[in-house]
Each structure stands twice: as C-alpha cells, then as structure tokens.
Amino acid sequence: MDAKENNVKKYNLEDRTFDFANSCKEFLKTIDRNIHNVEYYKQLIRSSGSVAANFIEANESFSRNDFSTSGEDLPEGSKRKHIVAQID
Numbered sequence: 001m002d003a004k005e006n007n008v009k010k011y012n013l014e015d016r017t018f019d020f021a022n023s024c025k026e027f028l029k030t031i032d033r034n035i036h037n038v039e040y041y042k043q044l045i046r047s048s049g050s051v052a053a054n055f056i057e058a059n060e061s062f063s064r065n066d067f068s069t070s071g072e073d074l075p076e077g078s079k080r081k082h083i084v085a086q087i088d
Contacts, residue, residue: 014059017052024048 024044
C-alpha cells in the first residue's frame with residue numbers, strides 16, 4: 001500500500017462519519033432509557049446521522065457558495081460529544 005492509498009483510507013470522512021452514526025446507534029442500545037436520558041437519547045439518535053449527511057452534502061456542492069452554506073453544519077460532531085457526555 002503506498003502513501004496515497006493509506007492517506008485515503010485514513011481520512012475517508014464519508015465512511016468515518018457513517019461509522020460514527022452506527023456507533024451511536026449501538027451505544028444507545030446499551031443505555032437505560034430512563035427519564036433522565038430520554039431527551040438525550042432522542043436527540044442523539046436523530047442527529048448522529050446528520051454529520052455524515054452534511055459531509056456528503058458539502059462534498060457534493062457545486063459552487064463555493066453551496067459549500068459554505070452546507071458546510072456550516074459540519075462542526076455538529078462536537079455537539080454529539082456533548083450530548084453523549086450528558087447521558088447517565
């Protein structure tokens with residue numbers, strides 16, 4: 001494997017964001033759905049896939065303006081970490 005193939009494998013954000021959404025789904029299967037976690041659970045399950053969706057949308061943008069508009073939501077991954085940390 002040459003350096004270029006290794007770089008593509010390491011930084012394939014589309015696959016990594018998809019894996020993140022699946023990991024969130026698997027994690028949520030393991031937690032108790034108590035009154036404290038219900039809202040965090042719903043928020044994470046609804047939004048974990050948006051990181052991948054926003055990346056794909058930004059990646060497929062046709063103009064610089066399209067990219068800047070759709071790319072604004074990419075930092076949502078930080079929000080997911082915060083939501084996960086709130087779950088009891």
